[in-house]
Structures are given as structure tokens and as C-alpha cells.
Amino acid sequence: MKAKITLKDIARELEVSISTVSKALKNSEEISRDTKEKVQAFAKLYNYKPNNIAISLKNKRTKNIGVVIPDIVHHFFTTVIRGIEKYANAKGYNVIVCLSEESFDKEVINMEMLANGSIDGFIMSLSSETQRKGDYNHLKEVTEQGIPVVLFDRITQEVECDKVVIDDELGAYQATKKFIDQGKKKIALITTDDYLSVSKERTNGYKKALEESPLGINTDLMLKMDSMEMDEQAIKSFLNKYEPDAVLCVNEIFAVYSMRLVQEKGLRIPEDIAFIGFTDGVLSKYANPSLTVVAQHGEKMGEVSAQMLIDKIESEAEEETYQTKILEPTLVIRDSIAH
Amino acid sequence: MKAKITLKDIARELEVSISTVSKALKNSEEISRDTKEKVQAFAKLYNYKPNNIAISLKNKRTKNIGVVIPDIVHHFFTTVIRGIEKYANAKGYNVIVCLSEESFDKEVINMEMLANGSIDGFIMSLSSETQRKGDYNHLKEVTEQGIPVVLFDRITQEVECDKVVIDDELGAYQATKKFIDQGKKKIALITTDDYLSVSKERTNGYKKALEESPLGINTDLMLKMDSMEMDEQAIKSFLNKYEPDAVLCVNEIFAVYSMRLVQEKGLRIPEDIAFIGFTDGVLSKYANPSLTVVAQHGEKMGEVSAQMLIDKIESEAEEETYQTKILEPTLVIRDSIAH
DNA sequence: TATTAACACTAAAACGTTTTCGTATTATTA
DNA sequence: TAATAATACGAAAACGTTTTAGTGTTAATA
Numbered sequence: 001m002k003a004k005i006t007l008k009d010i011a012r013e014l015e016v017s018i019s020t021v022s023k024a025l026k027n028s029e030e031i032s033r034d035t036k037e038k039v040q041a042f043a044k045l046y047n048y049k050p051n052n053i054a055i056s057l058k059n060k061r062t063k064n065i066g067v068v069i070p071d072i073v074h075h076f077f078t079t080v081i082r083g084i085e086k087y088a089n090a091k092g093y094n095v096i097v098c099l100s101e102e103s104f105d106k107e108v109i110n111m112e113m114l115a116n117g118s119i120d121g122f123i124m125s126l127s128s129e130t131q132r133k134g135d136y137n138h139l140k141e142v143t144e145q146g147i148p149v150v151l152f153d154r155i156t157q158e159v160e161c162d163k164v165v166i167d168d169e170l171g172a173y174q175a176t177k178k179f180i181d182q183g184k185k186k187i188a189l190i191t192t193d194d195y196l197s198v199s200k201e202r203t204n205g206y207k208k209a210l211e212e213s214p215l216g217i218n219t220d221l222m223l224k225m226d227s228m229e230m231d232e233q234a235i236k237s238f239l240n241k242y243e244p245d246a247v248l249c250v251n252e253i254f255a256v257y258s259m260r261l262v263q264e265k266g267l268r269i270p271e272d273i274a275f276i277g278f279t280d281g282v283l284s285k286y287a288n289p290s291l292t293v294v295a296q297h298g299e300k301m302g303e304v305s306a307q308m309l310i311d312k313i314e315s316e317a318e319e320e321t322y323q324t325k326i327l328e329p330t331l332v333i334r335d336s337i338a339h
Numbered sequence: 340m341k342a343k344i345t346l347k348d349i350a351r352e353l354e355v356s357i358s359t360v361s362k363a364l365k366n367s368e369e370i371s372r373d374t375k376e377k378v379q380a381f382a383k384l385y386n387y388k389p390n391n392i393a394i395s396l397k398n399k400r401t402k403n404i405g406v407v408i409p410d411i412v413h414h415f416f417t418t419v420i421r422g423i424e425k426y427a428n429a430k431g432y433n434v435i436v437c438l439s440e441e442s443f444d445k446e447v448i449n450m451e452m453l454a455n456g457s458i459d460g461f462i463m464s465l466s467s468e469t470q471r472k473g474d475y476n477h478l479k480e481v482t483e484q485g486i487p488v489v490l491f492d493r494i495t496q497e498v499e500c501d502k503v504v505i506d507d508e509l510g511a512y513q514a515t516k517k518f519i520d521q522g523k524k525k526i527a528l529i530t531t532d533d534y535l536s537v538s539k540e541r542t543n544g545y546k547k548a549l550e551e552s553p554l555g556i557n558t559d560l561m562l563k564m565d566s567m568e569m570d571e572q573a574i575k576s577f578l579n580k581y582e583p584d585a586v587l588c589v590n591e592i593f594a595v596y597s598m599r600l601v602q603e604k605g606l607r608i609p610e611d612i613a614f615i616g617f618t619d620g621v622l623s624k625y626a627n628p629s630l631t632v633v634a635q636h637g638e639k640m641g642e643v644s645a646q647m648l649i650d651k652i653e654s655e656a657e658e659e660t661y662q663t664k665i666l667e668p669t670l671v672i673r674d675s676i677a678h
Numbered sequence: 679t680a681t682t683a684a685c686a687c688t689a690a691a692a693c694g695t696t697t698t699c700g701t702a703t704t705a706t707t708a
Numbered sequence: 709t710a711a712t713a714a715t716a717c718g719a720a721a722a723c724g725t726t727t728t729a730g731t732g733t734t735a736a737t738a
Contacts, residue, residue: 001485004455006724017688022726032686053396053456054724057693062392064435064457072421075621078412085411085438089449094457096403097436099424110428116343117390117694118403118433146340256625263627281621282414286595288602288627345694356718361696371716393694396723456724 005046014042056117064094065309066119068110070102070127070154075252075281076298077125080152083302084123091310093120104129108138115141121148121309123302126156128196134158148312150305153296154197162308163324164301168198171294171329172205172248175276178331179246180213182338184274188221188244190235190254202250202278230254236261246274246337252283255291259336275336289335297327344385353381395456403433404648405458407449409441409466409493414591414620415637416464419491422641423462430649432459443468447477454480460487460648462641465495471534473497487651489644492635493536501647502663503640507537510633510668511544511587514615517670518585519552521677523613527560527583529574529593541589541617569593575600585613591622594630598675614675628674636666 007025011018016035024031024039025048031039042048056062065088069077085095096119100107107127114122122142130136131154139159143149149161179187187210194200203222210217223238225231235258239247249255255277259269267273269289277284280295304325333339350357355374363370363378364387370378381387395401404427408416424434435458439446446466453461461481469475470493478498482488488500518526526549533539542561549556562577564570574597578586588594594616598608606612608628616623619634643664672678 002483004484008724018725019689019727020687023687026726030686035686049451049455051456051724053392053401054693055726057392057396057695057723058725058727060693072424073414073417075412078417081436082411082438085436089437094435094437094452096433097420097424098428098433099421112388113433116388117392144341145343253621253625260625260627282592283621283625286592286599286622286626288599347694357695358697358719359717362717365696369716374716390694393723394696396693396725397695397697399723 004051005043005048006051007048010039010042010046010048014038061313062118062120063092064096064119065306066096066098066111066114066122066124068098068100068107068114068122068124070100070125072097072099075283076153076279076296079298080125080302080305083299083304084306085302086299087303087306088310091306093306093310100127100130102127102129104133104135111138111142115145115147119147120313121150123150123152123305123309125152126154126197128154131156131196148309150309150312152301152305156197160320160322162312162322164305164308164327165324166296166301166327166329168201168329169205169208171278171296171331172202173209174205174329174331175248175292175294176206176209178276178337179248179274180209180215182246182274184246185215186218186221186242186244187215187246187248188223188238188242190223190225190238190247190249190258192225192250194224199250202248206248225254230257232257244273247276249275249277252277252279252281252287252291252293255293255336256283256287259287259289259291270335270337274338276331280332284332284334287336292334292337293332294329295332296329301327343390344382344387345390346387349378349381349385349387353377400652401457401459402431403435403458404645405435405437405450405453405461405463407437407439407446407453407461407463409439409464411436411438414622415492415618415635418637419464419641419644422638422643423645424641425638426642426645427649430645432645432649439466439469441466441468443472443474450477450481454484454486458486459652460489462489462491462644462648464491465493465536467493467535470495470536487648489648489651491640491644495536499659499661501651501661503644503647503666504663505635505640505666505668507540507668508544508547510617510635510670511541512548513544513668513670514587514631514633515545515548517615517676518587518613519548519554521585521613523585524554525557525560525581525583526554526585526587527562527577527581529562529564529577529586529588529597531564531589533563538589541587545587564593569596571596583612586615588614588616591616591618591620591626591630591632594632594675595622595626598626598628598630609674609676613677615670619671623671623673626675631673631676632671633668634671635668640666 007018007021010021021039024036025043088095098110107130136156136159143161152164155163189206191203192199207217221242239261247258255275259275262273277291277293280293284291284293346357346360349360360378363375427434437449446469475495475498482500491503494502528545530542531538546556559581578600586597594614598614601612616630616632619632623630623632
């Protein structure tokens with residue numbers, strides 16, 4: 001086992017001072033060519049690499065980004081992480097991932113753990129419990145300490161920081177409009193409770209499109225699930241009772257499961273009943289029929305978030321100006337609707 | 340913006356030395372009750388939290404774990420991360436996630452980046468390129484430095500370290516056996532090239548089961564794809580040409596896609612042709628029909644990996660003894676086979 | 679020849695902790 | 709009363725860097 005070599009070791013071996021070694025490795029003008037060559041050769045030979053922790057302590061920059069998300073076993077979040085990782089890595093940053101598991105307490109604990117010097121900034125999406133409680137003090141404390149934060153997807157207006165969202169309302173609006181244009185008459189919505197910012201937006205878009213149309217809003221056709229978890233029975237009885245000819249679902253799973261239910265009843269997709277979901281994950285692609293979805297471009301979202309955060313981290317200026325970036329969703333047309 | 344308070348700040352305010360503050364906060368016997376109360380009250384008031392970086396530098400422990408995986412947009416890896424995160428977090432460790440994107444170079448760069456003090460140990464699964472090249476010097480260097488490594492799932496025997504795998508051979512064996520017992524006669528395998536350790540094991544299990552049966556091995560019935568990526572045409576012509584009555588696939592996607600193909604041809608699942616896949620992800624659960632799979636228990640694998648790693652990190656002893664844990668897969672029976 | 683400039687290098691502080699060792703003050707014992 | 713022990717605290721080193729402010733030597737200038 002060969003331990004890592006330090007500046008001190010090199011200095012001792014070469015009988016120069018630590019500062020000389022440090023400067024020589026940085027190719028400083030102050031050091032003679034001879035010494036530089038000697039030091040650099042030695043460093044290379046013994047594979048010297050500066051200790052990240054020491055550097056972090058010195059310049060109060062860790063080159064780490066903290067990412068706090070509710071759940072990692074979710075295609076959308078997973079693509080966001082990939083986007084963050086891609087951009088951050090290119091900029092020399094590492095990504096520390098913490099999962100809140102939709103719990104307020106875990107979110108708080110994770111943030112506190114990281115806020116004590118471990119990271120230069122946060123990228124996060126709020127847990128459902130946090131959004132339900134509406135308690136954002138942990139976020140406020142962090143921003144007050146001067147640690148930059150970027151919120152994405154599940155955001156709140158109560159914290160002043162950079163934000164990245166997709167236009168969920170627009171996505172739902174476009175999807176609903178599509179149904180209307182295709183002559184669907186009983187357009188249903190399967191969503192979750194409004195405490196999730198995204199569900200709310202999507203519901204708004206759905207309503208808006210219907211309001212603008214001759215169809216108008218029929219609240220009977222709106223099913224609100226208690227959580228993102230599947231309640232198979234609720235969906236089953238809803239579909240049987242109201243027999244919609246089009247269904248917009250706020251995620252993939254609701255949609256795919258609903259498709260299976262109506263297929264078992266002998267209905268044809270999309271002729272008898274059409275489906276559009278949210279999130280362009282594996283499920284949509286490989287479902288039978290494949291599912292038309294409002295794509296959220298998670299990877300793009302991750303990249304944008306990382307870019308905004310790193311810009312803030314690296315900007316000297318202490319500007320207190322924050323922006324919200326709104327990404328446009330796209331409708332990915334597949335076989336669950338006519339085309 | 341209120342900056343973080345340090346020991347020095349408290350010492351100055353309270354007109355005591357830094358050491359006194361440090362000890363007081365640790366409730367040291369050396370310090371008088373009066374002073375301790377004073378210091379602790381002050382610290383609480385100003386929300387003092389020790390700086391992680393300084394502590395890391397001091398005791399050469401970062402309480403960070405580096406996780407290097409080929410891809411995060413994969414249900415299996417995602418569940419492993421969750422398992423790691425869960426265990427690590429409970430032990431006070433953070434998880435730094437790096438993606439190799441199946442690239443050897445990225446794997447090397449990521450490891451080098453983290454190995455310079457940022458982490459106390461690695462948990463990783465090899466990129467396909469690394470397995471193909473068979474170059475494990477980056478791993479060897481790290482272990483030689485005394486940094487503990489745990490390899491999971493995609494492992495190699497050429498590096499001495501702890502390992503966690505599921506018994507892929509057994510999983511494939513059991514699945515194939517299931518087909519045989521159900522009277523299937525033309526049992527096909529859709530796999531990838533053997534450079535992936537897991538594909539190899541699974542192929543072995545498939546062969547073993549057939550060898551033991553009257554059916555024997557028919558290499559015509561084994562389709563090797565070039566990579567984990569879908570090649571729809573290859574699968575299509577394979578299924579059309581050999582018309583198997585049972586198919587074992589090394590992942591979900593191959594299976595779900597194949598099921599759709601045969602359904603389009605009018606075959607009934609599982610009567611005419613049955614399917615079993617690997618990885619118990621969302622696809623299997625929501626496919627139509629739902630897919631029987633060999634579950635890999637990713638979360639368990641993550642937990643076990645984290646436990647092995649943290650044990651090594653925290654064990655004083657410099658024992659050079661490594662173990663390989665083999666987890667048993669389970670067959671999750673769903674509608675793609677008779678039952 | 680005396681002064682200045684250029685060169686090549688070193689000492690030391692700083693980042694924020696922890697910890698060992700030392701010491702002044704008071705209390706206890708012989 | 710003198711020696712010793714207990715108490716409560718501080719100084720300083722250490723972790724591995726970076727960087728500022730010197731410093732001694734040689735070369736160039738007046």
C-alpha cells in the first residue's frame with residue numbers, strides 16, 4: 001500500500017521548501033527552470049495529486065453540488081440527474097445525491113448535513129410533504145447563508161432563488177387541445193392532489209383548454225388521487241362510471257394502467273378511447289399501444305439547473321437577482337392517440 | 340446574509356481560547372460547568388455547526404462514498420443507489436454519484452477525481468467498455484492506495500476487493516427450468532455479447548438447464564445482441580425465423596418489445612409463447628401482459644454493498660481479506676408465463 | 679564602488695478543526 | 709507551612725494547500 005504523496009513529502013525529498021514545490025507545480029515564473037523541471041518530474045514519478053479537501057478548506061470551494069430530490073426510482077428525476085451530472089462534471093464539479101423520500105424531515109436533515117461546507121450549492125426538487133406543509137425555512141436558512149439554490153420542477157414561490165420548470169400548464173393545455181381537435185367529447189383527467197405544484201399546473205392547463213372549447217369543464221371527469229401511488233381500484237371505478245373517450249394522466253403509470261383496464265373491457269385505443277400521459281419514460285415507449293406523452297425534458301432541465309447554479313457559484317458579483325426559466329414541453333405522439 | 344460562525348468567532352466573543360470552545364462543545368470534563376453552559380448557549384443561539392471540510396482534513400475521513408455506475412437511467416442501478424443511499428445516510432455518509440456512461444475514460448477520470456481525498460471508499464459497477472477492454476489499472480491503483488472498493492453486479496475477478504453479485508447463473512437456470520417444466524420445447528435466449536459479466540452468467544444458466552434436460556442446447560435459439568441497446572430488426576427476424584415457444588431475455592426491454600412483436604403476429608402469451616425477463620422494473624409490472632422476471636433485488640444489493648464498504652472504512656484492522664456476497668435472485672411470476 | 683534591480687527561493691499565515699501538552703490557580707494533604 | 713493534587717484553561721501543532729511578504733544572492737546600473 002503506497003500512501004498518497006504530499007507537497008511536504010516532495011519538499012523534504014528534494015530539499016526545497018513547500019512553497020517552492022507548490023509554485024513549481026503551478027509553473028510559477030518565480031521558480032527557476034531547473035527547479036521546476038526537477039519538481040515536476042518528481043511529482044509525476046510519484047503520481048502527485050493535490051488533496052481536494054485541503055484545497056476546499058483553503059479556498060472555501062468544494063466543487064461539489066448537492067442534489068436533493070424526493071425519489072430516484074423515477075424516470076424523470078433520473079434524467080434530471082443525468083443532465084446535472086453531465087454539465088457539472090464538464091465543469092469539474094461532483095454531484096452529491098440525497099434522497100428525501102418525499103419526507104420533510106429527511107429533506108431538512110440532508111440539507112443541514114450538506115450545508116456545513118460540503119457543497120457549493122443546491123439543486124433540488126421539493127418533497128411532497130414539504131409542499132403540503134408549506135414550510136420552507138430550511139431553504140431560507142440556506143439561502144441566507146449565501147449558498148445558492150436552484151429549485152426545479154417542484155418549486156415554491158416562497159423562496160427567493162433561481163428556478164427551472166417546464167410549462168406544465170401549457171403541456172396539459174396542448175394535450176387537452178389535441179383531444180378536442182380530434183373530436184373527443186368526454187375528456188377525463190387523472191391527477192393527484194393539488195399540493196404538488198406540478199399537478200396543480202397540469203390541472204389548470206386541462207381546465208383552460210376545456211373552458212375555451214364548447215365542451216366546458218365537467219368536474220365529474222376529473223379524478224384526484226391521494227398520492228402518486230397507484231390506487232388501482234379508484235381508477236377502475238372511475239373509468240367504468242364515466243366512460244370517457246379520452247384521458248389525460250399526470251404520469252405514465254396512471255395512463256398505462258388505465259389503458260390496460262379499458263383494453264380488458266374490449267375498447268380500442270385510440271378509436272374508442274385515447275390516452276396522453278406525462279413523462280417520456282420507458283413505460284410510454286414500450287407500452288402497448290405506445291403512449292403519447294407530454295415530454296418534460298428532464299435531462300435538459302438538469303443541464304439548465306446545473307448551469308444556473310454554477311453560474312451563481314462562480315460569479316463574483318453578489319447580485320440578488322433570480323430568474324425562473326420555463327422550458328417548453330413537447331407532445332411526443334405515439335399510438336395511444338390517432339395520428 | 341449571515342455567514343457561518345466558527346470556533347474562532349465564538350472564542351473571540353466569549354473571550355476564551357479556541358480549544359476551550361471546542362472542548363466545551365464536546366462536553367469535555369476539562370471545562371467548568373459555567374464555561375460549558377456559556378459556550379453551548381452561545382453556539383446554539385448563533386446556530387454553530389462544525390465545518391465538515393475542516394473536520395475531514397483533520398481526521399482524514401470525509402464521510403463521503405463515491406458511487407460510480409455506467410448509467411443512471413436504468414431501473415436496476417437506480418434501485419441500487421437507493422439502497423446505498425439508505426444505508427449510507429443512516430450511518431452519516433453522503434453519496435457522490437458519478438456516471439461513466441459505459442465509457443472507460445469517464446470511469447477512470449471520475450475515479451481519479453474522487454480518489455484525491457473526496458471520498459472514503461468506492462462502490463462501483465464496471466462500464467461495458469471497461470469489461471470489454473479488461474483494463475482494471477484504475478481500480479488497482481485505488482485499492483493500492485488503501486481506499487476500499489466494493490464492486491457490484493458488473494464485477495471482475497482481476498481486482499482484489501469486496502464484491503456483491505446476484506447469482507445470475509442461478510436466475511437464468513431457474514427461469515429456463517421453469518419453461519422446461521411447463522413443457523416448452525423451443526426455448527430461446529435473447530442476450531448481449533459476453534463481455535458483460537452478467538450476460539455471460541445468464542447464458543451459462545440457460546445452457547445448464549437445457550443440458551440437464553432432454554431438450555439440449557440449440558445455438559440457433561440463442562440471439563446475441565451487440566449491446567444493451569435495442570436492435571428491433573434483429574429481434575424481429577430472429578423470432579420470425581426460429582419461432583420459439585418460450586423466450587428468456589437478459590433484460591426487460593428485449594422481453595417487452597418481443598412480446599409486442601409476437602402479439603402483432605397474433606400469438607397468444609403465454610399459451611403460444613411465454614416470456615421471462617431480467618430486472619423487476621416498472622416495465623415488467625405494467626407491460627401487457629405483465630412480465631415474469633428474475634428479480635435482481637437492486638436495493639438489497641445497494642444496502643449490502645454500502646454495509647460492506649462502511650465496515651471496511653471503519654474497521655481499524657488492515658486485514659487484507661475480501662469477500663464476495665452472492666445474493667439469490669427470485670422469480671417474480673406474472674402473466675407472461677402460465678401459472 | 680555604492681546602489682538598485684532582478685532572481686530564486688523561504689517563512690509564515692490562513693482555511694477550521696481536534697488534540698496533546700503545558701501552566702497558572704486553587705484546593706487538599708502531610 | 710510546604711508540598712502535592714486537582715481544576716480549568718490556553719498554546720501550539722497538525723491535517724495539505726495557497727499566497728503574501730519577505731530575504732539573501734547575484735547582476736546591472738550610476
